[in-house]
Amino acid sequence: MLTVPALLLGAPGVALAAESGAAPVLDTATLSPVAEVLNYNGATTTAYTPSSTTGTNGWFTGGEVTLRLSATDDDTVASFRVTVGSDPAVEVPAVRNGARGTADYVIKGDRNSTVRYSAVDAAGNVSAAKTVTVRIDTKPPVAAWPGVANGKVPHSALASSITPTRTDPTPGSGGAAVRDMWIDGTWTYPLPLDPATLSVGGHTWAVNLGDSAGNGAKYTLTFQITTSVADLRALVQRYVAAGKVSSPNGDRLLALLAEADGGDAQAALTRFGRLAGEVVPEGHMRDSLVKDAAYLVEELRGVKHPDIATGVTVSEGQGMARYPFRVPAEPVRNAKPKFKILLFGPKPGAFRHEHIPLTMSVIQDMGRANNFDVDVYDYLSPDVSVPNPFESIERLSQYDAIVGVSSVGNDTFSTARPSGADPNVKVNEQAVLKQYINNGGGFVALHGATDSMHQWDWYKGLAGGEFDNHGSNGGGIQNTCGACNIGELVTEDGTNPATRQFPEKLKIVDELYNWTFLPREKVHVLQTLNESTYVGSIGAGAGRIEGADHPISWCQNYDGGRSFTQALLHNWENTLDPLFQQNILEGVKWAAGQTEANCVTHDELRKLVAAGAADGSVGADLASGLSQALGASYDAYLVKDYAGALAQAKTFRHLVDANLHGPGQATLRTRADELVSWMKVLDDKGATLRFTSQPKSRAVGAGEDAVFSAPAEGRNVAYQWQVKSPGSAEWTDVAGQTSFAIVVTATPELSGSEYRVRVSDPTGELLSRSASLKVSGR
Structure with a gap:
């Protein structure tokens, strides 16, 4: 071998x-x-x-x-x-x-x-x-309800005590976030659940959780709401503390509960339910007290209420989707384009939003489909970008509109940037942009374009809002948008071509900006956020919130040009949504001067009047009258007294139409018409202070309770009851009686007294009709 x-x-x-x-x-x-x-x-x-x-x-x-x-x-x-x-x-x-x-x-x-x-x-x-x-990471996050003992939840339990925990098994991607929530099978915003909003008995609470890897699972808790006299007492105290039930009415309800603890519980609870039905506002608060009292009475009568089979089940859920990678292509060139726009992003070194390449690509698609040309100026797409268009007004003037696609940064427009042709020559980009707008150019600010040029007041006016902060969330809420929140978008002005396609209210997932100043003071608001749908969301934060008024999209005629802002769109899925694509397209077309839309503001009219007074085309007396009507309309508009704002806008328009007829005043006449139309849109949708029912006279026996009620609608309505004693001509306030209902214990001395309520909200005040009390002896 x-x-x-x-x-x-x-x-x-x-x-x-x-x-x-x-x-x-x-x-x-x-x-x-x-x-x-x-x-x-x-x-x-x-x-x-x-x-x-x-x-x-x-x-x-x-x-x-x-x-x-x-x-x-x-x-x-x-x-x-x-x-x-x-x-x-x-x-x-x-x-x-x-x-x-x-x-x-x-x-x-x-x-x-x-x-x-x-x-x-x-x-x-x-x-x-x-x-x-x-x-x-193959395992979805896990939900648990440690605050729910044996599947039972007391009716007065605080929402924070039963909110589900969210964890992602280790090792894992983390970022467990609530992506959807359902109560009894109905989708709802993912806020902590107040048990008082539910009836006694069985319910389901389901949450869809996602993690940062895209895994998802749905956890459904079946639980039972229970009640007791102690629960009723806690609920009454809560409603009094919240100002929903007046202290005197709350004291009467609590006294009846004390009777139920120490005497004839059945009779006391029956009277409690009857009184709660008269003095507690309509809705879940009234239902929780009235129905719980009836439930407890049934138990005292021997009625058996079945126990509910409780527990948690797990089913397949929906994690967040992958974000399809797409970058801008070559400049869009059409054979006979209707107009031409520029897309630009941030400068190198500034924060860069992930939605930028997709948004630019989608707008390029719009250009191909709608016959307008599109250029790109973005340092991450050098092969398809044009040279710096802000180097000269000649370069920038070729565009009918420019679109800031999250163009973040204080250096977005420099006053001394080296020229591309000669680095020794400095270019004032701010001056070029301002001249472009003064010459009638259009500007579209998308999302982070409002987080730019914080030291330049003119630009902040152009964008119409200055970013301050935004909320936070778990990483599993949305790919590349870990600060996205689930909230409600409200279309305030649906007459604009950019908002006509939106329903009045829409669930959105996006990064929700808060502002350093209220945009409403300067711009024509198109859409707002309903903060009550996301402030306090499970696992999320809202940042420094705006409060009752949170504009998020608007337009305006600004300093000779046009400006349209949509501050949503961090979420790439919204860029792919046909509703928002139409929103962007119409905003671009209007900014480019291709369509007309009502984007008037009080501030624009104020400047037009001042310009007319300065050049003598508007006389001093007329200018004073116009300014007075315009100021009154603006003041009413800010407190959402739209009826008052409309009335003053009509006065302004009448003065314009009656006194200014020349061609040089055509813009002022057009804008006056637009102001009236805008205020009418708001007034038609606004809540008007009014009584939904008037108090009725009562005849009761001595020692009995008489209830007078006069619920009203409006914005944060305040109540104050007044009494006119028998034989008196004077009305006096009744201390502590600050709800829609007043309870009076009848005595012979009160027979012939009269009661009425004064209601008020930011728009004004009203007095109800009076109702008399007749007391019969025993």
Whole structure:
């Protein structure tokens, strides 16, 4: 038998005849499976960072990830050395194909590990190691209700005590967030649940949770609301403290509960339910007291109420979607374009929003579909970008509108930026932008464009709002928008072409901006946010909120040009929503002067009147009258007294129409008409202070209670009851009687007294009719 020397067999550690002694050349490993569409995880300030992982944020959501290894050697690649996290190194045999070697290594189990790998040749030479991060998360987050004992919840329990906890199993992607919530099968905003809003008995509470990898699960709690006299007492005290029930009425209700504890409970609770039905505002507060009292009376009569089977079930849920990676293409050029626009983003070094490339791409699509040309100026798309268009008014004037696509930063427009043609020449971009607007140019501010040029007051006026802060949320709420909140968008002016397609109220998921000043004071508000739908959301924060008035989208005629702002759109899914695509398209068309829309403001009219007074086309007396009517309309508008604002706007228009007929005053006449139309839109939708019913006269026996009520509608209505004693001509306030109902214990001396209530809100006040009390003796 022929013996072959070990040298020729290529035994490990022994050099082959052709072996140079050099280590293998290691390729960068790839990971599998690969998603069909690249996911966009955001950008550094210098590069996009797409990902082919199956989940979001660079995570894989399957149970296995294959590390695909390859290397070449001047002889033979024998194996690969793989170390996953702190695990021991594993030698993986190579599949040899000439000088090339390949291998697959399967990594299993949830982890967030650094994987170190190198190649080894037949002679034992080891390549320099490379690393790759492998993130696997297969488990959705978990919800639990530790505050719900044995499936039962007292009716007076505080919402905070039963709010579900949210955790993501370790190791995992984290970021557990409530993406949806349902009460008794009906979708609702994910706010802590107040048990008092539900009836006694069985209910379900379901939450859909998502994590940062895109996993989701739905957890449904079946629970039972219970009640007792103690619950009723706690609810009455809560409603009194909140100002929903007056202290005197609350004292009467509490006295009846004390009777129920110490005497004839059935009779006391029956009287309690009757009184609560008369003195507690209509809605869940009244229902919780009246129905609970009836429930407890039934129990005292021996009625058996069935127990509810309680517990938590888990079903498939919906995690957040992957963000399809897309970047701007070549400039849009049409054969016979109707107009031309410019899209621009932030300068290098500024915060960069993830929605920018998709939003730019979608607007390019709009240009192709609607026959307008689109240029891009963005440092992350140098191959398709035009030279700095803000270097000269000649360059910028070729555009009918410019669109700031989250153009964040105090250096977005510099007063001394080096010219591209000659770095020694400084360009005043601010002066160019201002001249462009003064010449009639259009500006569209999308989302972070309001977070820009904080030291330039003129620009803040152009954008119409200055970003201050926004809320926060778990990372599982929305891919690339971890600060997104779920809230309600309210369309305030649906006559504008940019808002006609929206329903009056719409659930949205987006990053919700708060402002350093109230935009309503300066602009024509189109859409607002209903903060009550998201302030205090489970697992989320709202930032420094605006309060009762939170504009989020608006337009205005500004300093010779046109400005349209949509401060939503951080969420890339909204960019793909046809409602918002139409919103952007119509905003762009209006800003470009292609369509007309009512974007008048009181401030614009104020400046037109002042300009007329300055050039003599508006006489001093007329200017004074116009300013007075306009100021009164503005003051009423700010407190949402739209009826008053409309009346004063009509006075302003009448003065204009009666006195200003020349062609030079056409703009003022048009804007006066628009102001009236705008205020009418708001007045038609606004709540008007009025009584829904009037107090009725009562005839009762001495010692009995007489209830007078006069509920009213309006904005934050305040009540004050008044009494006119028998034989008196004077009305006096009744101390403490500040709800829609007053309870009077009848005595013979009160027979013939009269009662009425004064109601007020920011728009004014009203007096109800009077009702008399007749007391019969016993």
